[in-house]
Amino acid sequence: MKKILFYLIALVPITLAVAQEKTITGFPKESAAIEFKLEEKFDSYLKPGNLDQWLKTLSARPHHKFSLRKNEC
C-alpha cells in the first residue's frame, strides 16, 4: 500500500510539469498560460439552454431571405 502511495505521489509532479508545458502556436509561454485561462473562462459562460431556447425562437416561423418579421425576440 505504501509503495503504491509513493508511486502515485511521485507521478503528481510529473503530471503537473506536463500540463505546464502545453503550448499554443503563436503564443510565447507566458501568453499561452493567459490564453488557456481566458478560454477556460470563455467556456464557463456557455449554456446549452441558450442554444435550445434561441433555436426554438428563431425556427418558430419560416425565415427565408427577405422575410421581414416584426421584432418578436
Next chain:
Amino acid sequence: MTAPTKYIAKIKESIRKEDRTSGQVSEQLPVYNAWSADGDVTAELVFVNYGVPSDYDQLERMGIDVKGKIVIAKYGGSWRGIKPKVAQEYGAIGCLIYSDPQEDGYARGDVYPKGPFRPNDGAQRGSVLDMPVYPGDPLTPNIGATADAKRLTQAEALNLIKIPVMPISYGDALPLLSSLTGPVAPAKWKGSLPITYHIGPGATKVHLKLQFDWKLVDCLNVIAKIKGSEFPDEWVIRGNHHDAWVNGANDPLSGMVAEMEEARALSELMKTGWKPKRTIIYCAWDGEEPGLIGSTEWVEHHASELQQKAVAYINSDGNGRGFLSVQGSHTLEKMMGEIAGEITDPQTSVTVLERAKSYRATNAASIKAKKDILGSKSLTIDALGSGSDYSPFIQHLGIPSLNIGFGGEDDAGVYHSIYDSYDHYKRFGDPTFEYGIALAKTAGRTTLRLSEATVLPFDFKGFHKTVNQYLTEVTALIDDLRESTEVDNQLIKERRYVLAADPTEKYISPVAKESIPYINFSSLQNALNLLEKSTTTFVELYSTNPKPNTNLVTLNQLLAHAEQKLLSTDGLPRRPWYKHTIYAPGFYTGYGVKTLPGIREAIEQRSWKEAQEQIEIAAKTIIEYTANVDAASKILMMR
C-alpha cells in the same frame, strides 16, 4: 405527366401533427429551385441518373439523346445546380430533380415522423445558380449589390440557367418513373423505388410550367464589431448564415445559435474588463440559400479593406451530433489540431481530435490511408470547395478561411424541407445541444487564438506538405489518364466494346480519343522545392524567436496576406471570379473541391495547352508566396 396516363404532381409537403411548425403553409416558400428559368414546356421524359457528365456518356453508349426532352435526375452525386447545367448543355428543355429514397428516404432508415429520413412527400428546395461560375447576386459579379450598383441584365448573367427546373418528392416521381419504357437502367443507376427503373424516352410525356417573380429585394446581414485594443486594423471574422428555406432548425440555425452563444460569452468576458487585441467581427449572413448572396455582396463591396485588414474568416453552417469536421486553408491545420486536442467529445470523453481520427481511420478507403491516419498526431483538414459563406473570402479574396462543424450521427432526410424544424432537431439533431456547445468551444477558441496570438499561427510547412500532395495527385492523374486512354483506344480499335455488348440491345461504341502528351510540371515542382526550404527556415527561426520584439505588425501582415499571393489575376479559365490557384469548387461538382483546379480540370477536360498554362500560373503564385515567407523570416532574424 400528360401521357401515357395523366398525373398532376402534388408538390406539397403534408402537415404532420408531430411537427408543430409544419402547418405554417401561408408563410412557407413553396417547393422550387431558385434561379430556374420561367418556362412552359412539354416533352418526352428521360431518366438520367444523377445527371452528371459521366451519365450522359452512358446515355450516348445507349444511343439516347436528350435534345428537346425533359430530363429527370436523382438528387445526389453532385451539387444540384450541375444537373440542369449539364442537361442544358446536352439540349434538354426542362429538368426535374427528385429525392430517391435510396439517398435520404426509407432505404436509409425510418422516415419522418417515426425516424429522421425523408417521407414520400418531402422535397428538397435549393438554388440552381451556376455557382462554380460565380456566386452571389447574378447581376453584380465582382461588385457589391448596392442600390446604385451597375447591374447586368438577366440575359447577360452567365450563371443563370436557361431551362425550367423543378424539385419533386419521390411520391411525385414514382408515377413518372414507373411509366417510363425504353432500356432498363444500368445497375448503378437504380434507386430504391419499388419499380424497374427504365430510362425512356417513349410514350411518357411531361408538361412543366414555371413562372417566377423576378423582383429585386434587400438582403439583411447583421455585422457586429468589437474593436481591437492593440491591433484594431487586424480583423478576425466569424460568420454563419441566418436565412433558411423554411424554418431551418438544422440548416442554418443550429450553427447560428452556437455563434450567438460565442458572441454572448465574449460579451461576458468584456464585462470583466478584457478586450480583444485584434478586432473581432461577428456576422449573420442573409441570402445564403439562394447562392451565398449576403456574404458575397458584403465581401465584394468591402474587398479592398478586407484584403488589407482581414486575418481570417471562420464559418459555420448546420451542426449536429457526431464528429468534428474542419475544412479550410492548410496554413491553419496545425492551429485547429491543437484546438481539437483540447476539447472533450461530449459522448465519449476522449478529445474531439481522437474521435475525428477514429472516424477517418475506420472509414478510410485503403490500408495505406488507415496507416497514415493512425500514424499522424494531428488533425487533417479538408480543402474548401463551395456550399457556404467561406467561398467569397477564400476563393475570391484569398483570405485564409475555415469551415467548422460537427455531424455524422445526425443523418436525416429533411434538408431544405418544412421538416427541418425544432421538433425534428430536438429528436434527431443534437437533442441536448452538447455538440452546439462543442462548436462554440471550437470556433470560439479559433476566434480567440487568432485575436490574441503574438505571432499569427499560420503554418507554412503544413501548407507545403499538402500542396505537394496535390501536385503528386495531378501528375498521377495525367499518367493514369494516358494509360487508360491507350487501353480504351485499343478496346475501341479491336471492336471489343461492340463484341462484348448484347447484340439485341442498341449500343454505340465510344470514339477513340487523342493520345495524351507529356506536359511539363518542372516549374511547379521547382517552385514547391524552394517553398519547402523557405518554410523550414521560417519554422527554425520562429522556434528560436517566438516573441519577436521588432516589426510585429509587419510580420503579422506578411503572415495574414500570404494566402493572397496564391490568387491569379485572371482567375480560373472561364470563371475569373474564382482566383485561388489551390482551391476551387469543381466546374462539374459544385460543392466538391478541385485542388490545383486550373491544372486538374484542364487535364480532366483534355486541354493540354491550358494545363501547361495553368502549371506556369500556379508556379508563379507559389514563387510569390515563397517570397512572402522569406520576408517573414527576415523579420524573425532581426532581434
